[in-house]
Amino acid sequence: MKLQKEFDHLFENFTTGVVFHDAQSQVIFANPEALRLLGLTIDQMLGKNATDPHWRFIREDESLMPLNEFPVNQVLASGKPIKNLVIGIIRSDLTRPVWAMCNAHPEFDQAENIYQVIVNFTDVTDRRNATDQLKSSLQFTKDLIGSMKEGFIVIDSQWIIQDVNPAFCLMTGFSHEELVGQKIPYPYWPAEEVDYLKGVCDAKVLKVRESLELIFMRKDGTRFPIIASPSLVKNAKGEIVSYISSITDISERKEAELKIKAALEESKSAAIIKSRFLDTAAHELRTPVSAFSLLLQLTQKKLEQGIAVEMPILIRMRKQVDRISDLVVELMDVSRLERGVLNLKLKKTDIASMIASCLDDFRLRAPKRPMHFIQPEHPIEITIDPLRINQVISNLIDNALKYSFEDTPIKVSITTTQTHLCVSVKDQGHGITEEKQKDLFAPFSRGSDDLTDKSGGLGLGLFISREIITLHGGTMGVRSTIGEGSTFYFELPLDKK
Amino acid sequence: MNKTILIIEDEEEILYTLRDFLEIEGYQVLTALNGFEAIQLLEKSVMPNLILLDMKMPIMNGWEFAAAFLAKYDHQCPIVITTAAGDAAQRAKDINANDWISKPFDLDTLLEKIKQNEL
Ligand SMILES: [Mg+2]
Numbered sequence: 001m002k003l004q005k006e007f008d009h010l011f012e013n014f015t016t017g018v019v020f021h022d023a024q025s026q027v028i029f030a031n032p033e034a035l036r037l038l039g040l041t042i043d044q045m046l047g048k049n050a051t052d053p054h055w056r057f058i059r060e061d062e063s064l065m066p067l068n069e070f071p072v073n074q075v076l077a078s079g080k081p082i083k084n085l086v087i088g089i090i091r092s093d094l095t096r097p098v099w100a101m102c103n104a105h106p107e108f109d110q111a112e113n114i115y116q117v118i119v120n121f122t123d124v125t126d127r128r129n130a131t132d133q134l135k136s137s138l139q140f141t142k143d144l145i146g147s148m149k150e151g152f153i154v155i156d157s158q159w160i161i162q163d164v165n166p167a168f169c170l171m172t173g174f175s176h177e178e179l180v181g182q183k184i185p186y187p188y189w190p191a192e193e194v195d196y197l198k199g200v201c202d203a204k205v206l207k208v209r210e211s212l213e214l215i216f217m218r219k220d221g222t223r224f225p226i227i228a229s230p231s232l233v234k235n236a237k238g239e240i241v242s243y244i245s246s247i248t249d250i251s252e253r254k255e256a257e258l259k260i261k262a263a264l265e266e267s268k269s270a271a272i273i274k275s276r277f278l279d280t281a282a283h284e285l286r287t288p289v290s291a292f293s294l295l296l297q298l299t300q301k302k303l304e305q306g307i308a309v310e311m312p313i314l315i316r317m318r319k320q321v322d323r324i325s326d327l328v329v330e331l332m333d334v335s336r337l338e339r340g341v342l343n344l345k346l347k348k349t350d351i352a353s354m355i356a357s358c359l360d361d362f363r364l365r366a367p368k369r370p371m372h373f374i375q376p377e378h379p380i381e382i383t384i385d386p387l388r389i390n391q392v393i394s395n396l397i398d399n400a401l402k403y404s405f406e407d408t409p410i411k412v413s414i415t416t417t418q419t420h421l422c423v424s425v426k427d428q429g430h431g432i433t434e435e436k437q438k439d440l441f442a443p444f445s446r447g448s449d450d451l452t453d454k455s456g457g458l459g460l461g462l463f464i465s466r467e468i469i470t471l472h473g474g475t476m477g478v479r480s481t482i483g484e485g486s487t488f489y490f491e492l493p494l495d496k497k
Numbered sequence: 498m499n500k501t502i503l504i505i506e507d508e509e510e511i512l513y514t515l516r517d518f519l520e521i522e523g524y525q526v527l528t529a530l531n532g533f534e535a536i537q538l539l540e541k542s543v544m545p546n547l548i549l550l551d552m553k554m555p556i557m558n559g560w561e562f563a564a565a566f567l568a569k570y571d572h573q574c575p576i577v578i579t580t581a582a583g584d585a586a587q588r589a590k591d592i593n594a595n596d597w598i599s600k601p602f603d604l605d606t607l608l609e610k611i612k613q614n615e616l
Pocket of ligand 1: 501506507508551552553
């Protein structure tokens with residue numbers, strides 16, 4: 001009896017649950033820890049058979065455990081002990097299972113028959129929960145890295161790639177399999193990064209938080225800029241075991257930066273062109289203003305000294321005032337065009353007679369120049385702003401006269417197609433190089449230092465002309481051969497019948 | 498005898514107005530539309546009493562003319578430059594001119610400058 005009491009006492013203080021089963025798997029003993037784990041009283045336990053359907057155990061993977069896998073049944077069936085089996089105990093009084101590490105062994109009688117099975121359980125619920133949490137947080141981290149737009153790469157201390165995320169594969173064009181297990185440096189890994197990181201490891205710097213801009217190469221050989229932010233992973237002893245680097249593709253950012261830079265340059269050069277233009281405009285205005293002022297002063301002197309003021313001096317003054325007002329009109333046109341407020345006053349016009357009378361004006365001004373006009377037999381009515389189109393034609397004839405030799409002819413012609421009317425003005429001047437042709441129609445293109453160009457004006461005539469033609473839905477251009485001359489032309493859409 | 502002034506100026510209207518004015522004032526006036534014309538003119542005419550020199554001109558500008566003139570004739574004739582540039586005094590010094598007059602100027606100022614510098 002004393003022995004039995006001591007035996008009970010011994011098991012009472014065990015932190016391991018102990019259950020004795022007989023050869024028929026009926027419970028013949030259970031200590032308090034076993035009762036606590038199973039959530040049963042000793043009366044509920046004793047005499048219970050392991051095949052009792054009220055027992056509900058689950059496997060480590062949380063699937064239901066069949067009766068034949070119960071530790072006692074396994075031991076009875078095989079005669080062999082089982083070790084460290086993790087069992088989940090489903091209890092009606094708890095929402096979550098109790099986890100236990102289970103050992104069981106058989107006891108044999110002298111005839112080598114099992115006469116009892118001793119099962120012990122250790123509560124591992126807390127440990128199991130901690131593991132679950134770690135596992136789910138690892139999975140979470142993995143999912144997070146997997147879903148990130150940024151690339152991630154993990155490399156161990158032997159410079160072997162341990163892992164890359166899908167974003168890294170996407171940006172480099174390599175598959176996961178192609179990268180993982182590769183030793184660095186491989187041809188696609190930038191040497192700078194390797195040197196940098198090796199340097200960091202060698203110096204045993206504990207923290208790496210500096211990011212660096214590098215150029216990466218894709219599988220197809222194309223390059224792209226990235227930002228790498230490496231950090232070291234150390235073990236408990238402080239040794240570097242691996243490093244993780246996030247890799248951000250910054251090609252879009254770089255492109256945007258370049259675009260902004262280009263736009264800035266463009267606006268800067270536009271500002272330079274404008275300021276140069278203003279300089280030219282001031283210079284062009286100053287000359288006739290100062291000539292006009294000198295003429296006025298001269299007239300005054302003459303009057304003071306009783307010298308006759310003759311007609312020619314008044315004509316000279318008038319010429320300077322005309323020059324000033326032409327410049328002002330030109331500036332106003334450009335300003336209107338730039339603001340998009342130059343409005344056309346459209347009217348049905350006989351364009352051939354308009355050109356003929358324009359040419360007559362020029363014949364008066366330059367009586368020695370031969371001017372030919374080739375026009376279709378039938379009069380052409382077209383809806384245009386006659387004043388503006390007249391301005392364009394005058395500009396073209398004026399240029400042709402200015403930029404060709406004194407005795408060479410000017411030829412103006414009108415031709416038509418089914419849909420369009422074409423007016424061209426041909427001279428036999430020097431011709432214009434292809435390079436200069438590009439700049440001809442650009443506003444403000446004439447430099448202020450271009451003193452060899454004695455034609456005066458702001459160099460805006462062709463710009464204004466082309467804008468007027470464009471407003472009419474037409475096009476304007478030039479054909480030119482060096483040494484032979486130039487032909488300026490414009491096309492206007494004919495009225496629909 | 499009337500004094501002679503050589504005006505070198507590429508703006509025709511300004512050139513001829515200055516000529517007309519100086520003629521009224523009793524000067525003999527020679528004109529040239531650029532430095533090259535002036536050099537050619539000087540070879541076949543008397544040395545003027547003063548040269549009125551524009552700076553910005555095609556073919557041969559004021560700087561080039563001054564250099565060529567001084568090399569050939571030294572300071573035989575005073576040079577007064579006419580310029581629209583802000584640093585007229587500096588320009589005059591640069592090319593060894595005797596004096597300068599800022600553009601735009603009026604006829605009285607011009608006459609005063611000529612009287613101060615002419616030979
Ligand atoms: Mg000039």
